[in-house]
Amino acid sequence: MAPLFNLMLAVLTIFVGLCLSEFPSKVRLVGGAHRCEGRVEVEVNGQWGTVCDDGWDRSDVAVVCRELSCGAAIHTPRGASYQPPASEEQRVLIQGVECSGMEDKLAQCTLHDDVFDCSHEEDAGAQCEKFPSKVRLVGGAHRCEGRVEVEVNGQWGTVCDDGWDRSDVAVVCRELNCGAAIHTPRGASYQPPASEEQRVLIQGVECSGMEDTLAQCMLHGDVSDCSHEEDAGAQCENPDSDLLFVPETVRLVDGSGSCQGRVEVLHQAQWSTVCKAGWNLKASKAVCRQLGCGRALLTHTCCNKSTQGKGPIWMGKMSCSGQEANLQDCPFSRLENNCTHGEDTWIECEDPFELRLVGGDTSCSGRLEVLHKGSWGSVCDDSWGEKEDQVVCKQLGCGKPLSPSPKARKSYGPGAGHIWLDDVACSGKELSLEFCRHRLWGYHDCTHEEDVGLICSE
Structure with a gap:
């Protein structure tokens, strides 16, 4: 009995090992408008096949999108609708998928590969956010040189230079209809530099150099340790160089x-x-x-x-x-x-939003004036209060507002000329008065006796 049991255990062990080895090693989307959309296909033991859509849902699509370094899951389309359809020789390799939506790869989900009643009419599909949709070069001497920036979901950001090489630059040059790749400069060297509000959207890029667009390369969007000092740059031949000089x-x-x-x-x-x-x-x-x-x-x-x-x-x-x-x-x-x-x-x-305090003992006290259309004008004190004082003092680098009496506020005298702003309303957190709500420029129901005055601490 023991030898028979050992034989059965050995067979079971081999069987389990085969089942585990059959889980997909690669995933791709085929037939879509871009690499982040299409019929779901998996590779098992060197063979590509499809996935049955039994129980296929948004959680499963989310995992596929994550594994392919695409954006968020958008839709669970029928894979059979993508052209060309899967061939009859291509097998349906997975009957059902159960993902929580948090897995990094489809192979980490529960996969049922005992296919018994699924045809290619039931192939699963996936639609993810295209990543990225546009590419541009910023700050260079011409349009074919500069810091690499990509647009993802309407937001422009930079690319980390981890692993960035000539093959990646070649794809950017091709997508922008520029000439051959010349150099992989540091994007941080181009002026003006990327602002702090602009995010690094891509951690790493892996291109073969033959792709038509950067979106066709493997892109790693989980940015963990990259600053704008590590922004990627690209220098391509400029096909327009023989047409016209570039203004400096x-x-x-x-x-x-x-x-x-x-x-x-x-x-x-x-x-x-x-x-x-x-x-x-x-x-x-x-x-x-x-x-x-x-x-x-x-x-x-x-x-x-x-x-x-x-x-x-x-x-x-x-x-x-x-x-x-x-x-x-x-x-x-x-x-x-x-x-x-x-x-x-x-x-x-539009004029840059400038303001000043005039008539006080220092540049941090006085009657408030703002610049509009090349002329300085005053601000009406309707609805004006402590929060508005905070914004002005902060914008001028004058510390915090003090709280003088209304009589002291009026000691700076009335202004002359335009009253540019009225009914200004701030939260107190704005960095500039231009971000506060107010009436249209020049619209008011005030006299210069109501001009705003204030005193800041510094």
């Missing part, structure tokens, strides 16, 4: 402030005006952002000789998306047009 910097001149005026670009130590025929509002947005102004308000040609430029005219056509950090990031080409200075480009941006 930009300025607005002859306006009432630094945020409006005639557009001029600098190249090889020479300032040139810009022809309106090659310009649009999206290009204006890039300039306003580069100059630290607010949103672009207006783009038109200079209207009289006093605002027209002199000297060379930059014959470039800018193809900006409106999201660029500066004008140098925009694609460009030569403008086939005989422009005159009567067609010089003029733009107006």
